[in-house]
Amino acid sequence: MKKEYLMAPGPTPVPPEVLLDMAQPIFHHRTPRFKKLFAEVNVLLKQIVRTSNPVITFASSGTGAMEASIVNTLSPGDKVIVINGGKFGERFGEICKAYGIQVIEVLQEWGIPVEAAQIEAVLKENPDVKAVFSTLCETSSGVVTDIKALGQVVAKTPAILVCDAISGLGADDMRTDEWGVDMLVVGSQKGLMLPPGLAFLSVSEKAKKLIDSCKTPKFYFNLKKALKSYDADDTPWTPAVTLIVGAHKSFSMMIEEGMDNIIARHTKLAQACRCGVQGLGLELFSKAPANTLTAVKVPDGVDGSAFVKKIRDEKGVTIAGGQDKFKGKIFRIAHLGYMNHFDVLISISATEMVLKELGYSFESGAGVKAVQKALL
Amino acid sequence: MKKEYLMAPGPTPVPPEVLLDMAQPIFHHRTPRFKKLFAEVNVLLKQIVRTSNPVITFASSGTGAMEASIVNTLSPGDKVIVINGGKFGERFGEICKAYGIQVIEVLQEWGIPVEAAQIEAVLKENPDVKAVFSTLCETSSGVVTDIKALGQVVAKTPAILVCDAISGLGADDMRTDEWGVDMLVVGSQKGLMLPPGLAFLSVSEKAKKLIDSCKTPKFYFNLKKALKSYDADDTPWTPAVTLIVGAHKSFSMMIEEGMDNIIARHTKLAQACRCGVQGLGLELFSKAPANTLTAVKVPDGVDGSAFVKKIRDEKGVTIAGGQDKFKGKIFRIAHLGYMNHFDVLISISATEMVLKELGYSFESGAGVKAVQKALL
Incomplete structure (x- = not known):
């Protein structure tokens, strides 16, 4: 399965x-x-x-x-x-x-x-x-x-x-x-x-x-x-x-x-996602981050395109890579539409696991911990 | 239902x-x-x-x-x-x-x-x-x-x-x-x-x-x-x-x-439909009738638009009326795509029943009889 x-x-x-x-x-x-x-x-x-x-x-x-x-x-x-x-x-x-x-x-x-x-x-x-x-x-x-x-x-x-x-x-x-x-x-x-x-x-x-x-x-x-x-x-x-x-x-x-509730939900999901990636020591790409998706800089030493492929093929999680000149340089996680808190948890967990496998070093569990804290 | x-x-x-x-x-x-x-x-x-x-x-x-x-x-x-x-x-x-x-x-x-x-x-x-x-x-x-x-x-x-x-x-x-x-x-x-x-x-x-x-x-x-x-x-x-x-x-x-079989099926359905309407004494509108649909002249004394509405609202059969200058003058029965012989039988049967109700006179059952004969 x-x-x-x-x-x-x-x-x-x-x-x-x-x-x-x-x-x-x-x-x-x-x-x-x-x-x-x-x-x-x-x-x-x-x-x-x-x-x-x-x-x-x-x-x-x-x-x-x-x-x-x-x-x-x-x-x-x-x-x-x-x-x-x-x-x-x-x-x-x-x-x-x-x-x-x-x-x-x-x-x-x-x-x-x-x-x-x-x-x-x-x-x-x-x-x-x-x-x-x-x-x-x-x-x-x-x-x-x-x-x-x-x-x-x-x-x-x-x-x-x-x-x-x-x-x-x-x-x-x-x-x-x-x-x-x-x-x-x-x-x-x-x-x-x-x-x-x-x-x-x-x-x-x-x-x-x-x-x-x-x-x-x-x-x-x-x-x-x-x-x-x-x-x-x-x-x-x-x-x-x-x-x-x-x-x-x-x-x-x-x-x-309700539209206000929908926006509030997405605001919370986006914030949790940002906390998650920052908990992993990663840097946000956008200076005005949207509720729609979170763009993240690929850490030094990691192949961004390989990361996006691996997270999809091995964990079953489809996220997006960078486009044009940012191909391989950023990745993008959406928290958009039919999504709730656990979806962000899944995205960050998959990110953690695959980044670890690709040799990026950080405290294990720091991402999911930060997500959960933000959601509370 | x-x-x-x-x-x-x-x-x-x-x-x-x-x-x-x-x-x-x-x-x-x-x-x-x-x-x-x-x-x-x-x-x-x-x-x-x-x-x-x-x-x-x-x-x-x-x-x-x-x-x-x-x-x-x-x-x-x-x-x-x-x-x-x-x-x-x-x-x-x-x-x-x-x-x-x-x-x-x-x-x-x-x-x-x-x-x-x-x-x-x-x-x-x-x-x-x-x-x-x-x-x-x-x-x-x-x-x-x-x-x-x-x-x-x-x-x-x-x-x-x-x-x-x-x-x-x-x-x-x-x-x-x-x-x-x-x-x-x-x-x-x-x-x-x-x-x-x-x-x-x-x-x-x-x-x-x-x-x-x-x-x-x-x-x-x-x-x-x-x-x-x-x-x-x-x-x-x-x-x-x-x-x-x-x-x-x-x-x-x-x-x-198979494409040849599909065309043969539609050829047969179209022929059966034409036999059905002609069995009712109705006249075909097209001089080169397609396999896709059969266009039929509305008989004198029948309101074509009322016919199409009645067949849909009372029998649950959606056919098409005429367009532009032929609005109310013709009706169109499709035998197209996911259709077999019984679909033509249903269309002609619905046509018969509603035309009878609208006062058009013909031998009852002549349409379905002609369809079945054509299909044999």
Whole structure:
């Protein structure tokens, strides 16, 4: 027997009750039954996103909704600010460039959060900026950005604020309307406890104005079409029915727990994880650690890639390594979605055991001890 | 108890063994386990599509793969031929127009198949056409097009042949390579016996040449990126893991049955369905009826929309009504995917019972009698 533990920052474990709901006989999407289900899903989703605006559902990965936020609001030649502090901030820039949009890239060292004042200065120099692209939790570095502060800065300008909360939503606090986020990008396979295959995008009134004047061609990700269908509890193209059925279950579980409780749980798990790795004498990579995942520097003398492989193949624990220039240099443990205290204990225990085997020296049990102490 | 029967042309019933496989604990996609699974899925998929070329998998509805076939091969101003004999042929034209592509629309009366000679003539007048867009089974009318004949005509020109086989594949015969189809568009929720959420697109060498010179912007549906990942048994963006797991099961079931046997089964089911409706004195709508579904004219004096609603709400049988100008005028019964002889019997029996209740006059039992005779 090999029991598997999925501790990577997405896909995250899906609760068995959600998996079983999705295994029910499939039904047709152009029916009162589907419309009712979808309407209920959308009410729950608005509560999770904390918005009174529509939140559109796409059958796609999160990248699809990132693209939708761009091709529906901006036209070739438009100027935007992209905060690039890692792999996913970088992606916003890549998509914009693919569509001929002028990108002012605010390059941020991986692990260091951007300050709202930096963006304020760039906005002042560039009053013609149409949109600011940000990331709630940068999955590649484990950094959480202060979106509230950013929202205050952007709200004073004509620009819209787009925020990628794909990995962050449901772990790091996100108050879409209160903080002035015009478009929140969400993926199913992270804090929402669903398999990958759905992406979501909220649309504020300010964003809608840009949609009306946008000249970039699009079809599958056309928000005007999607918004029109949304008003009729429908989708323009065939929805991913089983995933919508799953969403009904997982979103109901989330609202039953309560968004504040969910954030509190993740805050505690993240803190316990940090205590665990620090108990082992390891250093955190992120200067603003997210609730979503903990990025840790690989200690000197240890091969980071071998570590991630060994922990997966020998202990059955899937965590993530570093990406790009941090490949082999950091590892990332998620505590995201369907997770409780013992999941952090498992991750830290596996980390301890494998680091010991790889020759890293520390007091045995120091990690799990620190986790348990933090959880008490 | 209400037992439900899904007899609409997609989503179609998913075998319980596929649903249960999809309910297994989810796992990470950047792992040897996923790579192995995906590689196996891709081998099976090529056999189903009957091609030796790559078949790319998208997390999207079928419309996403239709868009991918356009934005990766054509540039604004390019000239194409679109065969529009219904809702789905029409969609190819809509997508092309959204991207500034010049469309020569071959408008075909719904229910009448296009002749290869018509397209040959248009191609002769327009030697600069870059692509011909066709539909294997036009779901809105129940027409199957002779793609083999079309392929012979297009192969002689520099144009590529794109074929939407979303509803047709796995029911109507399709020999992608043999018939000279350069890009076959496929959806998961029809003959492939999966839930909606995956789309597939085959890419021939002739199509690849167009990809290299294509200037239309794209990102999520970028085929160059997808082809590169495909070579490493990978996807550029997070794949819809549970649906890929399901695909492994359903594709294995299909290859075990054999493509020729699958087509023979659907040929027989379609014939039985046609005998059933004709036994009731009803008229077929399509002059070239597909194996995928049977489109039937609503008899005079019967309200077609009320019929479709009643058969669903009172008998638990979901069939499809007509679309656009044929709303209320036709109804459509699918015999597609996870279906056998008794499924046709159920559809015809439900049709008989509800038509009788709505005042249509015929010899009781004539439909089921004709179905059973055809099946013997």
